[in-house]
Amino acid sequence: MENTFNKNEFSKVPPSEGFREAYTLHLADNSLILGQRNAEWCGHGPVLEQDIAITNISLDLIGQARNFYQYAATLIGNNATEDSLAYLRKEKEFKNCLLVEQPKGDWAQTILRQFFFSQYQYLLFQQLQNSKDEQLAAIAEKSLKEITYHLRWSSEWVIRLGDGTEESHKRMLKAIEELWKFTDELFSATSYELQTASDGSGVDISKLKEPWMNKVKEIFSEATLAFPGKTFMQAGGKEGKHSEHLGNIFTELQYMQKTYPGCEW
Amino acid sequence: MNGKNVMTVRTIDKETIYSYLREINDPEVPVLSIIDLGIVRDVKMNDEELEVIITPTYTGCPAMDMITATIKIQLATLGFKKIKVTQALSPVWTTEWMSEEGKRKLREYGIAPPNPRQQVCDQKLFAAAEAVQCPQCNSYHTHRISEFGSTACKALYQCDDCKEPFDYFKCH
Numbered sequence: 153m154e155n156t157f158n159k160n161e162f163s164k165v166p167p168s169e170g171f172r173e174a175y176t177l178h179l180a181d182n183s184l185i186l187g188q189r190n191a192e193w194c195g196h197g198p199v200l201e202q203d204i205a206i207t208n209i210s211l212d213l214i215g216q217a218r219n220f221y222q223y224a225a226t227l228i229g230n231n232a233t234e235d236s237l238a239y240l241r242k243e244k245e246f247k248n249c250l251l252v253e254q255p256k257g258d259w260a261q262t263i264l265r266q267f268f269f270s271q272y273q274y275l276l277f278q279q280l281q282n283s284k285d286e287q288l289a290a291i292a293e294k295s296l297k298e299i300t301y302h303l304r305w306s307s308e309w310v311i312r313l314g315d316g317t318e319e320s321h322k323r324m325l326k327a328i329e330e331l332w333k334f335t336d337e338l339f340s341a342t343s344y345e346l347q348t349a350s351d352g353s354g355v356d357i358s359k360l361k362e363p364w365m366n367k368v369k370e371i372f373s374e375a376t377l378a379f380p381g382k383t384f385m386q387a388g389g390k391e392g393k394h395s396e397h398l399g400n401i402f403t404e405l406q407y408m409q410k411t412y413p414g415c416e417w
Numbered sequence: 418m419n420g421k422n423v424m425t426v427r428t429i430d431k432e433t434i435y436s437y438l439r440e441i442n443d444p445e446v447p448v449l450s451i452i453d454l455g456i457v458r459d460v461k462m463n464d465e466e467l468e469v470i471i472t473p474t475y476t477g478c479p480a481m482d483m484i485t486a487t488i489k490i491q492l493a494t495l496g497f498k499k500i501k502v503t504q505a506l507s508p509v510w511t512t513e514w515m516s517e518e519g520k521r522k523l524r525e526y527g528i529a530p531p532n533p534r535q536q537v538c539d540q541k542l543f544a545a546a547e548a549v550q551c552p553q554c555n556s557y558h559t560h561r562i563s564e565f566g567s568t569a570c571k572a573l574y575q576c577d578d579c580k581e582p583f584d585y586f587k588c589h
Binding site for chain 1: 473475476477478479505506507509541542543562563564565566567569573589
């Protein structure tokens with residue numbers, strides 16, 4: 153990323169956030185944090201081709217994040233840049249959902265999370281491309297092509313692992329147990345999501361739940377995985393209440409800029 | 418190139434700008450110019466300012482930053498006070514914008530060019546891999562090794578006849 157900020161600007165960002173700014177940051181944070189999580193597989197994938205696949209997906213997500221951060225920076229003004237927004241905001245200022253910050257776990261957990269999130273993004277961005285906010289619409293339209301790849305790839309893997317060996321099936325069940333509790337947050341709107349939905353720049357996410365569930369049911373059924381029953385649902389990430397895992401991500405993601413402010417390659 | 422350098426900003430037309438842009442190659446697929454790739458949308462200029470509008474190929478493609486920098490450097494000699502490179506996301510770039518000349522160059526370079534019709538950009542699972550012609554021996558008897566390749570825009574294939582593995586510039 154381009155380094156255009158300097159030391160004196162550190163304390164100024166972000167001054168005050170309107171709901172459009174908050175919403176754009178929320179979209180950016182979701183993509184950045186999952187991109188960073190997936191990048192942890194670089195050099196560690198189960199086979200070379202899949203290592204390349206998951207890091208390609210990571211690159212796409214970070215690309216989405218950059219587009220959203222660049223736009224958020226223009227909305228926020230006050231010397232904010234894509235870099236200052238990604239590298240210098242504090243945990244409580246991040247608005248990503250809890251699902252994306254969970255540890256990568258084993259391959260089953262990474263695959264299941266990608267499938268949940270890609271299906272969510274697929275539905276969300278299909279609506280967002282009709283946003284009254286032209287830039288959000290353009291980013292959504294652009295990203296959809298790649299998300300279609302992510303969704304197909306992760307769906308196939310859920311089926312392959314669920315309907316695979318005894319071991320892979322067992323691991324998928326464990327992954328569902330780990331991650332299911334974070335799925336409800338995707339569809340419970342925060343104040344900035346409600347406000348952007350009502351002014352036509354955002355999306356009514358409550359309407360995405362049913363098609364999302366239907367797709368998950370379809371894929372789980374093909375994967376011979378039982379659809380999970382009711383469980384206590386976790387939420388809060390979108391409003392800045394995060395698990396300890398986000399802090400752990402920042403120790404790598406934000407370390408350089410916080411330790412050596414304004415450093416460049 | 419020398420002839421071009423003596424022009425003043427006032428006499429420069431769009432075609433001249435394009436002739437400069439034709440000399441800028443994609444850093445990751447160096448046989449393709451950015452014109453071949455179809456990412457230059459428009460060129461706008463007045464006496465002081467020149468704006469080149471480009472469409473990114475893939476959202477996260479790291480080549481875009483380098484292409485932006487190269488455009489500015491290449492055009493710097495023309496004498497404009499300000500050169501701006503703007504990214505337009507919509508309409509979304511598609512491999513259909515790649516020139517025929519570009520596709521020929523790709524094939525000669527050993528990368529299979531995108532098929533004319535998009536075949537795989539839907540959600541169907543475990544679909545048969547797209548039939549892609551081997552750029553080495555022209556056989557269609559090939560198979561896909563991986564949907565994701567060495568860069569965001571490519572998939573990995575292998576020819577079943579000449580056995581050569583090759584990159585396929587996938588439909589997008």
